[in-house]
Every structure is written in structure tokens, then in C-alpha cells.
Amino acid sequence: MLLNTVGAFAQHLVSDTISLEGVTVYQRRQASGLQAGIKSISIDTLVIREKQGLSLAELLQDNSPIFIKTYGRGATATASLRGTSASHTKVYWNRLRINSPMSGEADFSIVPLYFVDDVAIHFGQSSMSFGSGGLGGSVNLQSTPNWGKQYGAKVYQSVGSYQTYSTAATSTYGKGKLKAQTRLFREASENSFSYRNTAKINKPIEIQQNADYLKYGVLQEVYYRYSENSMLSAKAWAQRTDRGIPQLMTSFSAREINRQQDINLNSIVEYRSGGEVVSWRVASGLSHMNLTYDFSKLSVEGNLLPVLSTQSSSWSWYNRASMDWVTNDWITVNVQAEVNRHWVQSTEEIIGNGYIENQTHSALRATLMATPTDRLSLTTLVGEEVFSGFFTPLSASFSFKYRLLDEKSLFANGGYSRNFSYPSLNDLHWQPGGNPNLLPEDAQSWEVGLQHAFQYAGSQLNIEANLFSSHINNWIMWLPHLKGYWEPVNLTQVEAKGAEASLSLNQQIGKVTLKMRGNYSYTKSTIENAGGVMRPEAHGKQIPFIPVHSGGVAINALWRSFHVVYSFTHFSERYTTTSNNPNSVRKLYPYYMSSAAVGWDFALYNMPMGVQLRVDNIFNESYQTILWRPMPGRNYSFTLRVEL
Amino acid sequence: MMIHGTYVRVGNRTGHLTKFFPLMLIIATTLLFGCMDDDVLPVSPVDLFGSRGVFIINEGNYLYGNSSLSYYDIESGEVVNDIFSMANGVPLGDVAYSMTLHNGKGYIVVNNSGCIHVVDANTLLYEATIENLPSPRHMLFVDNDMALVSDLYARAISIVNTSTYKVEGTIKTGDSSMPYYRHSSEHLIRVGNRVYTNSWSYDNQVLVIDLGQMQVVDSIRVGIQPLAMVKDKNENLWVINDGGFAGGPMGVEVPSLMRINTTGNAVDLCLNFSAVTDAVGQLATNAAGDSLYFICNHLYAMSIYDTGLPAEPLIARNGRTFRALGVDSQTGDIYISDATDFMSEGKVYRYTSKGLPIDSIGVGIIPGNFCFN
Secondary structure (H helix, E strand, O other): OHHHHHOOOOOOOOOOOOOOOOOOOOOHHHOOOOOOOOOEEEOOHHHHHHOEOEEHHHHHHHHOOOEEEEOOOOOOEEEEOOOOOHHHEEEEEOOEEOOOOOOOOOOHHHOEHHHOOEEEEEEHHHHHHOOOOOOOEEEEEEOOOOOOOOEEEEEEEEEEOOOEEEEEEEEEEOOOOEEEEEEEEEEEEOOOOEEEOOOOOOOOEEEOOOOOEEEEEEEEEEEEEEEOOEEEEEEEEEEEEEEEOOOOOOOOOOOEEEEEEEEEEEEEEEEEEOOOOEEEEEEEEEEEEEEEEEEEEEOOOOOEEEEEEEEEEEEEEEEEEEEEEEOOOOEEEEEEEEEEEEEEEEEEOOOOOEEEEEEEEEEEEEEEEEEEEOOEEEEEEEEEEEEOOEEOOOEEEEEEEEEOOOOOEEEEEEEEEEEEEOOOHHHHHOOOOOOOOOOOEEEEEEEEEEEEEEEEOOEEEEEEEEEEEEEEEEEEEEEEOOOOOEEEEEEEEEEEEEEEEEEEEEEEEOOEEEEEEEEEEEEEEEEEEOOOOOOHHHOOOEOOOOOOEEEEEEEEEEEOOEEEEEEEEEEOOEEOOOOOOOOHHHEEOOEEEEEEEEEEEEEEOOEEEEEEEEEEOOOOOOOEOOOOOEOOOOEEEEEEEEEO | OHHHHHHHHHOOHHHHHHHHHHHHHHHHHHHHOOOOOOOOOOOOOOOOOOOOEEEEEEOOOOOOOOOEEEEEEOOOOOEEOOHHHHHHOOOOOOOEEEEEEEOOEEEEEEHHHOEEEEEEOOOOOEEEEEOOOOOEEEEEEEEOOEEEEEEOOOOEEEEEEOOOOEEEEEEEOOOOOOOOOOOOOOOEEEEOOEEEEEEOOOOOEEEEEEOOOOEEEEEEEOOOOEEEEEEOOOOOEEEEEOOEOOOOOOOEOOOEEEEEEOOOOEEEEEEEOOOOOOOEEEEEEOOOOOEEEEEEOEEEEEEOOOOOOOOOOOEOOOOOOEEEEEEOOOOOOEEEEEOOOOOOEEEEEEEOOOOOEEEEEEEEEOEEEEEEO
């Protein structure tokens, strides 16, 4: 409660955050460049635990206001925040950016929750504390050491519908100064669900073909504590994903081979030193992504007819240093410097198209945090970035958080920022279509909000409401070109604005602990001026695939060693054309999805164990989230967890 | 009284919490009743009997499955969009490409669905699907029971039996030893006992197929990426080459218009456009076969006896993106489509043969070809 009266610094990544909320209060000196007042949420670790075995895409879809666009179960999934595009959501794993330097996007379906301990979402300008380009925001993932246990291991085995098997093991070992953790997982699915094919005459029941996937990976972490305040850590994550890409429901060509394979290696070494006045963090990371995609048709005689065979390979070397300086009782300064280098290569074997490029990216950021009174905290951030000799204009962010009433936890917050997103390497160089004349996307945003936290006898209610608005100049969109390929162009101005409300309640009813969260977002993301590349008819229309209304409710009940989870997600209809034609053939109808799980934790032979049964798509909806890509009906999974 | 009672309890701190619980439950249960309806394509009967008009084949976007068929009644000026879905309650497919009418049936080639949908030409009611075509583009009837289907990726032309709707064989146009997909096939034009096809994709050839031998017997080198081809009154072929693109494996050159003399199977006229950035498109002839229309940014018209390109367009593009081109053989009216930004519904403009506007209509996404009935 002492901290509460001091004033709140914004969200920080800690593993014991209790609920999905934005008003968590932290120590003043741990702020580490994070900004006051701007919306950030972290996902309850219990929720992450209960969803073990699923991917980050599924976690965020059920438990956050992020709109996940997925091509199917286990297939590529990208995220959209506050009406922006997938490349505007930056993803950091232990502060290492894992968006592809080539596409600018991150595939949320390949991040296993077994490897992640904390998930935080930083909306809009609050992502600027970690790097530029997060015009929508960022998703920050942490893998953290478990110092509390000397030796420990957990083994998970899941069996699910459509021949889905998932096996994972996590272990922690070491005491005192040294700690190591190893995590492994493997997940395979035939994914051959049946669905009613509404795209064909008589709407036959068909079995989904070529949607199988196999994912496996390992994460190794080593932590060494030099002293109370300093630590060296090294983490390496290697993963391979092999997926079939199914045909559209409208296809009548049975003869096809269409597969994608991803290899991802991420590693980071970090040294942290904390002092009374000055704290340091220095990190260096290496990231490699290799994506191969093969698409062949088969002739009537059965001969292979290659259509596309592409390989995209990137190596990125990230280097970062960050210093926090507590100048006096109420001012903290954070300075960050980054020098990153990317080497990328894209080749297409059949035609021989491709490109080889490299890019040096440097950034310098300074943040000043002040709490001039017990009721007010202020943050100012200024940053400058250089991309292979191109200096982006100065980016800046200002934000505040103010306690409106003396005794109550009622805060007003707000901020203004200017942020840039530099075109990805594919945007600039992809063959054919890459456009080296693209300008960086230039966003000016503001947001205001109110937060109220109410606590009584161990129960807690948080209510939060926000308004946000971004004017994004030079928004990059890929459009078909006359010669048959796609080309990225700058749209003069896009406006993304909206309102967000969230509510979370933790309550004790007798012996039942209830956690309930609800969120709702209204998002208008419109092309205000396409600068000649589109007709005036597109102006003022919602950007394709971004829902105007989205929301969800998640309820978590715990009674003794039993838990029940229910979640509901809704998106309003999404247009697939820039004209927003209401014709039903070309829009996606509203999405309503419910899932639930029941679990029981117990001990057998002194070994803690847990079982969980999960049901997705409870109401057996027949639906698509992308045009003519079928999704499975009601499906089940059963998980057994054994702790050693 | 109940309302008053609730307010009284609000004053009590525990009351706050018990109030929130039902609130959350109300939210949860209200939302629960949502139900997705994925069966939303409305069906209503179509009857085009006695109507003279033009079908507009709207490609839609690749992998979106949002192609569609529109119909424009030439006499009444009425337009019906999504006429295939309307008649059948199912989508047309992914990248509808061309349509051929034969003996009261419509054959709609759906490129990336790998099929041809066969419908009644008047009611548009579905009759059959010719399946397992790798990447079909255009269809040419050779006789009442046999048609050829050109293909982007098959390196072969499919021979389809239109009584059984089965692929009965192929005419090989290339093999895997040839670089870059060679040879694809696009338009199929019959001259006597031969069929000519232009190989557009990363290629520079027009192939000659002998219908007696059912194989490729000759090839004619044209410009880079021959996009479209038509036949004039002298049974000569006009080919428009898009010139490729910078960075493409075939390289890039100035787009050109060429004439192939089908007697000697050789190019006897080559007219170069002015810049590599010129965006060329489709070709058409009038009913007499002595006037040629083509798209190069704008729409141009010329006589087949001209030996130079026309200096002034017949119809200026005025910000439009011209895509499909057709000429009504009865009236001589010109139909030209505008693909707009390729991500929204396009338009079709109707002009007299002199280029005077008659009508404009809204159609589907990327109107790519016309088929007059």
C-alpha cells in the first residue's frame, strides 16, 4: 500500500502479477525506461499455465484485446493491435525482437507457451520503451528463472482431437548462484477435421487435407548471480515447424503439394547490474530464421509441376545497452543504445527471383521519469534511429498518470507520441514488387484514460477505459500490380482510433476464488487519403480484416484443487475489400467463440500432478476467420502434468 | 422498491462486489447467444432467356476466393452481380478467369480452384465441374465433344471431353528441363487446323499446335511476355507483349505489338511502345476483323493495315486502371473494365466504336474478361 501512495509507474514484467490489468503498481526504481500512464497489460501467469500446450496465438486470442488473424488451426497467425497491421505489433522475447526482419511480422502460432513465463502487452506508445515501429504496440515475452526451487521437472502429455499429441518437459536445476533450466516440446497433429464445405454445391462434409503440422523445439537457459544485484544470463531457443498448407474450400484440384517449414533460432546473453543510483543492462543476441515454402501442382499423369519454391533466410545480430540513473528521489533517467545488423537472403528456385541485402540499424533512446508529487508521474522519451544511413526523424513520447482523488485509487492518464516504422526488407527489396522508394510510416498518436482500482477484503476490481487515436502517414500496404505481382505502396494517411474498456474482478465467494476479466474495443481504422493509389471510394472505409467491435470475457474459478475456465471471444464482421462492400460474399460474418477447461491438481506417490480437459468451439460452430479457410468444430484435448 | 433496495446496498462496501458479479454474468451470458452463420449466400432464380448481354468475369483476389460473375443486359442496361452465386448458393471460386459459351452451356474457368464450372447459359444453374486442371486459363472448343484448356503451370494444354467432363489427355508444351515454367499457355486461337497459343509467363513464344497430330509443331519468337493475342480478318494474329519487369529472369524490354503472319508462322510487323513503364493490356478486334483495339495505359484503336502505332488514344484512362477489353460484334460497342485498386469492386464502361460513352456499371473485384452471349 505504501507503493500505492507513491504514484504508479507503468507496467513491468514480473512473474507474480495477479491479473490482467493496467494499474499494477511497482517500485519506483524498477521502472527501467517504462512509461507512466500508457496502457499495458500483463497476462495472469495462472492463465498462461492453464493454457500450456497451446500457442501464444491462442492465449492472446482468448485473453487479450489483440485481434489474431489465423489461417487455420496450427497455421500462421498474426496479430493486430489498435487497428494497425501485423507488422505494427512488435514481439520481444527477453527483449530480443523476434519479428522477421524480412516481413516485419511475427508468427504467433509458433511460440509455445511452455517456453514463456510472462506475457505483457504494451499498447501504442508504451512499446517505444523497447524499440520503434510498434505503432499498434508490442507483445513482450519473458522466460524467467525459478530461484525458489533447487531441482524440479514437469512433464506434460496432451492428447487431442484430430490426432493431436503434445509432449513437453521443463526442468530447473542449480542453487545458490547458478541456475539452469531446460525445456523441450514436441507437438504433432494430423489436423484432419471434418467440416461442411459451404463453398461447394450440396455443401458436402469434407475432411480437411494437408493441414498437418509438427513443431518441436528446445529452450536452454543459464543464470549466474554474481552478487545480490548483478546477474549474467544466457538463453537459446531453437525450434522447427513443419506445416502443410491446405487448399481453399473452393478448390477442385486434388493434386497439390503445399508445405512450409520454419527454422527459428534465438539466443541472447545479458548482463544486469543494479545499484542504488545506477543500474546497467547489456545484451547481445543472435537470431536466425529460415522459412522454406514449396508449392507444386501435379499433372493429370502425376508429374510434379513446381509453381513456387522459396527460401527466406535471415541472420540478425542485436546489441543493446541500457542504463538507469536515479538522479534524486523523484527523477530517474534511462538511456538505451542499440546497434543491430541483419543479413538476409531470399531465393525463388524455379524462376530465379530473389534478393540479398543487409541492413545496419542503430537506435538511441532516452527516457526521463519524474514523480514531482505523490499524485503525478510523468515520462518523456526521445529516440533517434538510423537504418543503413537513413536517419528517421526524431521520435518522441510524453505521458502522464495522475491520481485524481486523495484516498481512492482513481487515476487519469494520457500521452502523446510520434513513432516511426521503417519498411521491412521485403517491403524494400522483394522480387518482384519490392519498392525501394517507400517512406517510413510516420505515426502521431494520443491516448487518454481513466483507471479505477477498488479493493476490499482480498477482492479486487479494476476498471479501465481509454480513448486512442493515431494518424499514420505513409502507411505501407501491398497492392496487386498490373503485371500480376504485388507491390507495397505508401498510403498518404490512415487513421486508427477507438475506445477500449476493460474490467477485471478477483473475488472470493466462500471457498471459490473467481477471476473474471472482460474487455471491449471499438476500432475505426480507415484510409483517409490513399494518395492516388486507390479511388476516393476507399476513403473513410475500414481497413480490410480489422473488426470494428471486439471483445471477450474470461472467467476462472478455483475451488480447492479444482479449476474451471471459460472464455468467450467476439469480433464483429470484417471486410475483405477496401470498398467495404456489404455484399455477404466478400465479408467475414461476426465471430463468436467459446472455450472451456476443467482441471484437477492432486498428488500421487508424493508427486504433484494435474489433469485438464479442454473443449474448444463448445457450440460446434462452423466458421472461417479468413475467407474460405475452414476451422474445426468442437474439439477436445486432455493434458496430464506430472511434477518431479 | 427493488431499485431502491439495490441503491441502499451500494452504500455498503461489500455491496459493490456482489453487484459486479451479476454484471459479469450478464455480459457473459448475453454474448453466449451469438451464433455464426456461415451459410449466408442468398439464392434466387436467374433467367436470361431471350436476353442479349455480356458476362463479366471478375477474377477477385488470389487466395481470397472472392471471384464472381456479373451479367449486363445490353438492351435494358441492367446489371446483375454475383449471378453464379445467386443461382447456385455457392461462391464461384478463386480467380475466375474466362468464360466460353457453347451449345447453350457456359463454361467458367476458375484458375486457382483448378476447375471449370459448367452451367446452363440461361439459368446459370450448376451442371458439372471439370476438376483437376492444374491452373486453367482459357477454353477452346475443337468440336462438340472436345475442348482444349490452356494452363499457366501444367506445361501442357489439357484435352477435355465435354460429354464426360473429364480430362482425357494433354498436349505437352514444355517440360521441367526448360527454365522458368516454360511453356505456359494463354489464349487459344484456331486458324484452320492449327491452334495458336501465347506463352506469357516468363516466356517469349507463341506455340503452334497441329490438331491432326495433337502436338506442338512450331514456335514463333515474339517479345518478352506475350500477354494477349487476337485474330484479324486475314487470319493473322496480333500479339501484345508486356515486356516483363526489371529484376525478372527474362529481363525487361519496351512493350510491343506484333503481327504474326499465319501462313509463314513468322512475325511480319513489330511496333514498339515508347517506354518500359507502359502498362499494356488486352486486345480486341471489331466484328469485321479490320480494326484493332488495345490497351496501353489508355485505349487505342487502329486499322489492321496501319504500319505505325496511333498517336492519340481513343479513350483516355483518366485515372482508371484498364483491364478487360471486349467489342460487341453486333453493335461494335466497346466494353472496357477498370480494376480500380484491385482490392475493391471494379467498373465496366461501355462506349460506341467512336469512343463516345454510353453507360458505366459497377461489377465485381478485378473484372478480367468479357463473354458476350
